[in-house]
Amino acid sequence: MPGLATRWRYGALLLAVMIAIITFIVQAAEEQTLPTEELYQEAINRYYQGEFTASLDLLTRIVQAEPKNDTVRFDLTYLLREAGRFSEALTHLRYLMAADPSAMAYHEAYLVTAYLAGKYYQVLTAKVPEETAEISFWKGLAAYELEVYPLAKDHLERAVQRSSFNPLAYYYLGLIYLAEKNFAAAKTNLTQALTQDPNLFVARYDLARAYLGLGDYRAAYSRLKQAESAAPGNPRIQQELTMLLTAHPQLQTEEQAAAAVNRKVAAAPKAEAVAEKTPGMKMVRVGLAEQVETLWAKTGADFRLVSATGKEISGGPQTILQFTFAPEGRIRVYTEAGDLLLESAERLVLSYRDPLATTLLFQMEYGRGYFWAGQANRAYRGELHLLPFPAGMTIVNRLTMEEYLYAVVPSEMPSSWPAAALEAQAIAARTYAFTHLGSYEKRGFDLMGSVASQAYNGVSSETRTVRQAVDATRGQILTYNGKPISAYYSANSGGYSAVPPATWNFKPPYLQAKPDKLVPPHDGLPSPAKLAVWVTQRLESYSAHPKYSSRSAYRWRVIVPCTEIEYRVNKQKAIGRITGLHTQGRATCGRVEQVLIEGTEGQIVVRGDSIRSTLGGLRSNLFTVEPKLGKDGLPEFFIFTGAGYGHGVGMDQSGAAGMAADGYSAEAILAHYYPGATLTTLY
Numbered sequence: 001m002p003g004l005a006t007r008w009r010y011g012a013l014l015l016a017v018m019i020a021i022i023t024f025i026v027q028a029a030e031e032q033t034l035p036t037e038e039l040y041q042e043a044i045n046r047y048y049q050g051e052f053t054a055s056l057d058l059l060t061r062i063v064q065a066e067p068k069n070d071t072v073r074f075d076l077t078y079l080l081r082e083a084g085r086f087s088e089a090l091t092h093l094r095y096l097m098a099a100d101p102s103a104m105a106y107h108e109a110y111l112v113t114a115y116l117a118g119k120y121y122q123v124l125t126a127k128v129p130e131e132t133a134e135i136s137f138w139k140g141l142a143a144y145e146l147e148v149y150p151l152a153k154d155h156l157e158r159a160v161q162r163s164s165f166n167p168l169a170y171y172y173l174g175l176i177y178l179a180e181k182n183f184a185a186a187k188t189n190l191t192q193a194l195t196q197d198p199n200l201f202v203a204r205y206d207l208a209r210a211y212l213g214l215g216d217y218r219a220a221y222s223r224l225k226q227a228e229s230a231a232p233g234n235p236r237i238q239q240e241l242t243m244l245l246t247a248h249p250q251l252q253t254e255e256q257a258a259a260a261v262n263r264k265v266a267a268a269p270k271a272e273a274v275a276e277k278t279p280g281m282k283m284v285r286v287g288l289a290e291q292v293e294t295l296w297a298k299t300g301a302d303f304r305l306v307s308a309t310g311k312e313i314s315g316g317p318q319t320i321l322q323f324t325f326a327p328e329g330r331i332r333v334y335t336e337a338g339d340l341l342l343e344s345a346e347r348l349v350l351s352y353r354d355p356l357a358t359t360l361l362f363q364m365e366y367g368r369g370y371f372w373a374g375q376a377n378r379a380y381r382g383e384l385h386l387l388p389f390p391a392g393m394t395i396v397n398r399l400t401m402e403e404y405l406y407a408v409v410p411s412e413m414p415s416s417w418p419a420a421a422l423e424a425q426a427i428a429a430r431t432y433a434f435t436h437l438g439s440y441e442k443r444g445f446d447l448m449g450s451v452a453s454q455a456y457n458g459v460s461s462e463t464r465t466v467r468q469a470v471d472a473t474r475g476q477i478l479t480y481n482g483k484p485i486s487a488y489y490s491a492n493s494g495g496y497s498a499v500p501p502a503t504w505n506f507k508p509p510y511l512q513a514k515p516d517k518l519v520p521p522h523d524g525l526p527s528p529a530k531l532a533v534w535v536t537q538r539l540e541s542y543s544a545h546p547k548y549s550s551r552s553a554y555r556w557r558v559i560v561p562c563t564e565i566e567y568r569v570n571k572q573k574a575i576g577r578i579t580g581l582h583t584q585g586r587a588t589c590g591r592v593e594q595v596l597i598e599g600t601e602g603q604i605v606v607r608g609d610s611i612r613s614t615l616g617g618l619r620s621n622l623f624t625v626e627p628k629l630g631k632d633g634l635p636e637f638f639i640f641t642g643a644g645y646g647h648g649v650g651m652d653q654s655g656a657a658g659m660a661a662d663g664y665s666a667e668a669i670l671a672h673y674y675p676g677a678t679l680t681t682l683y
Contacts, residue, residue, distance in 0.1 A: 050585030078528040086117035111138040133163035167197035183213030197552035199371045201230040229373035268300030268360035280683030287445035291392035295323040301357035308346035350384040378458040411455035415463040418660035422469035424669040431477040431487035475683035490646025495519045495541040496589045498648035503608030513589045516541035535643040542658025549654040553645040560616035575599030591621040620644040
């Protein structure tokens, strides 16, 4: 006989099961008896709360009860497409087209769905009321998949004739010409695709293939390196690079020789004079790079290089120095000729008596993992600190807050933009820096020199208009209840600013989800179909100002191969080949809060900001996603359609410029994006 404690546990377990069953029955009964409108709203709520399957089931139930409810049926097709249930989606779309043959939205959705399902003949033979750019595009892709290239080119060329901004159409035209070995035409079309949307990183690899076909190995090498920076570790790109260098080793030799010549020719520039440091002005330590093994630098004036233990060397202007990191944790300093000048296991500080001197650093890497990745020579004001850590050197630039802003503002916003926008950017950047000082203390600096904190490209980005904007706002920050705010900002909100994602763990009242001043607010939560339409519409807004917003930043559509996502995901957790990708929860503005990625060997949930990088470097989390099935029935790639560039929280930089062009002051711009915040002068 079981003991009393055992019987009590059994009883408690039985009671819990009974409560769960009763709760389920009551909830199901309530849903069954809810009026259609309330049940529909419940389905939308669950979609935004991350209950994707429950939302899909509720929409299905409504359609079964009310077959003529076309609005709900159309919403259902979007969830079925995201789930990869294309046959069901096509059945519903046929019903909708029969009910309203003139509705182009249904016809376009049908072609997209049939293409994603691999029903290419259905796409090509579909009868449509009107041949739009979208219709031509999807028919072109279907013909491409069938390798009927003349027909594919005909449809895709008509697509770009009807809509000249069509990066993916140019991309597929490039692929067709590659298949036909017309490498010159392939280069032209792939270059156009990347010109219109630099985030279409898959085109970089294919453009390299076009250059290989043309025998232009230097250009192919350059493009492959760019592709590798945007998709680090991509096995296909790595293999192509290895094969190219094996066949043409002189490419690397020539590259190294060109770098040596550049070090001789390039000069560390003089910086423009700045106002003197005043009481209250902070010093800023900017982390430029970490885990560095080798760094080449050039001094801008008479210098001192001092170690923490007092070792010192000095020299004159335009001296080339090489810093290397030894495995035992020591930093060694060499002349250009290779003579050892100094060795230290402690911090090294490079400084100048001349306050306008800069240090030129060669081939600084930036943006790795994103489409803007690359290398550049960059000069910096102030002191340069080199810190030894077990994994390599950390390079830190120490300078005053205002000197720092002279380079941050034009790195974050083009210096040709209106003065009011530049002033708003200066105040937001100063506030952000002031609030986040010390964020990376354990790593030896305050702020990153990248978009992880604020973009900081050094002296070469400075201009007179930017210095005027920084000086005009000297010492000004934004506060709320007397405390500096977290003045986040992003490149383009897509017309709708966001609250901080849940992963940030704070939602202050001055960071709100709100539309651009010219954009109507959402009427409740947008349904799946409305949201899908919204992210494709180029709505009139300050964020879409033609002078201050690129078309591919405001609205965009990219394809990302499953192999790229698998590579990035499997570094975090082994899930095998991807079988599905589903959004799980959205903010009220429509931004995705997390995604579930399912694989043949497991699954993973990706949240917040890491969604963009994990899914191939997307521009923003405001997107819809659909799988394109391959011949094996598994996703071959995903099509992401989205709006905006960046996290969308706080000030929209394009929107700020649009408002400034319409006469708004810096104070008015900041009041719109940070409601309730107060402009405060610290010094």
